[in-house]
Amino acid sequence: MTNRVKIAILISGRGSNMAALLYAAKAETCPFEIALVASNNPQAPGLELAAAEGIATYAHSHKQLSREDHDQIMQGAIVAAEADYVVLAGYMRILSDDFVRRWNDRMLNIHPSLLPKYKGLGTYQRALDAGDSHAGCSVHLVTPELDDGPVLAQTKVAIMPGDTAETLADRVLIAEHQLYPDALAQYVTRQSDPDWILEQVRNRALMLEETYERPSFGTPGWRVGTEKTGKYFAYFSRRHFGETGTSVFVKTSGLDEQNALLEAEPDLYFSPKFYGKSGWIAIRLDTGETDWDHVESWLRKSWSMVAPKRLTKLMDIAAEF
Structure with missing residues (x-):
């Protein structure tokens, strides 16, 4: 081996x-x-x-x-x-x-x-x-x-x-x-164990304000907001959505940022088949060398893009102190 x-x-x-x-x-x-x-x-x-x-x-x-x-x-x-x-x-x-x-x-x-x-x-x-x-x-x-x-x-x-x-x-x-x-x-x-990887993503996603887990097409996803109006900010993929390997999907600011990431670090990021056109990026999690602080940072960034303004305002105020 x-x-x-x-x-x-x-x-x-x-x-x-x-x-x-x-x-x-x-x-x-x-x-x-x-x-x-x-x-x-x-x-x-x-x-x-x-x-x-x-x-x-x-x-x-x-x-x-x-x-x-x-x-x-x-x-x-x-x-x-x-x-x-x-x-x-x-x-x-x-x-x-x-x-x-x-x-x-x-x-x-x-x-x-x-x-x-x-x-x-x-x-x-x-x-x-x-x-x-x-x-x-x-x-x-x-x-x-x-x-x-x-x-x-x-x-x-x-x-x-x-x-x-x-x-x-x-x-x-x-x-x-x-x-x-x-x-x-x-x-x-x-x-490299998908169950262990999922638990790491889950723990970090649920640490964010007003988040909860809801499956999407048979795979875990995390939303922020209420049950009725909440929006997804992350999905976990274990060979779901036609992808290979294990990864987490998060939102970017748009296609320009997505393309820049794909060009800069093609071994870390890829464009998800069903979400890539909307500016989402996939972060590989099964390389055995995952930087979990980096993943946590992306989850928070993605969360902030869809979280209610009342939550992001509180976060911005806290960041000032």
């Missing part, structure tokens, strides 16, 4: 989840490749395995270093490897806020509980002590607060009679090895 995203994996020990990711990446259909395995422990057994499999490795002890200084060193190694995402796999270090912010929405972790239950350590015994019917594991995005980022995927693991923390941990680890590669693959390809 071409154009795989590059992953840097941080470990502190044997790296069993790292190994699961490494071997998953050997499949031709896998959307990611392992660019680096790095550790705060130069003796971590996982480094030897990664090197044996031809993966670049890096290690630097955190001892006698501040958290920020050590994170900066690790950041340098990750950047040098040209990684697109950071994946924590048994990395036993709390990361600095600055490091986490640098990798906002691009750093994942796996935790051995069904979050939000049992953040931190001792998760297996805590599940047993609580009398839970299931334990499990969760893949989540990393945020400054420990084990608190949005959960991307989970697997439940039944607690069996006579389980100890050790026997339960063994089964949860099997579930982790299955869950992590799949969740990572889905996350790094999300920007």
Whole structure:
């Protein structure tokens, strides 16, 4: 598979989840490749395995270093490897806020509980002590607060009679090895998933004043104004209207602006078959590199062209302050 995203994996020990990711990446259909395995422990057994499999490795002890200084060193190694995402796999270090912010929405972790239950350590015994019917594991995005980022995927693991923390941990680890590669693959390809793309457009469209969603010819559309007098300012196309690919249609100021956009960035814009003659433009959303701030700006611009004057006046007044 071409154009795989590059992953840097941080470990502190044997790296069993790292190994699961490494071997998953050997499949031709896998959307990611392992660019680096790095550790705060130069003796971590996982480094030897990664090197044996031809993966670049890096290690630097955190001892006698501040958290920020050590994170900066690790950041340098990750950047040098040209990684697109950071994946924590048994990395036993709390990361600095600055490091986490640098990798906002691009750093994942796996935790051995069904979050939000049992953040931190001792998760297996805590599940047993609580009398839970299931334990499990969760893949989540990393945020400054420990084990608190949005959960991307989970697997439940039944607690069996006579389980100890050790026997339960063994089964949860099997579930982790299955869950992590799949969740990572889905996350790094999300920007090509039409359902995920639609949700991004929907959230941004409905943030605008007095907007609501109404289907048009079988595809989502967004209007501003009342149910009777509202006007469309955006349509979502997933191979609708005779088009290919996934895109959002928005209004331009007219054919001159439309033509200028088509000439300047033909890989980003195209003229929709049924709406192009009215000055609408289509913005491609399935390239995997969508600038969502740009899309949000276009939605607001298109909204302002058809919104009632009382709304645009309020917006103009607010812009002055």
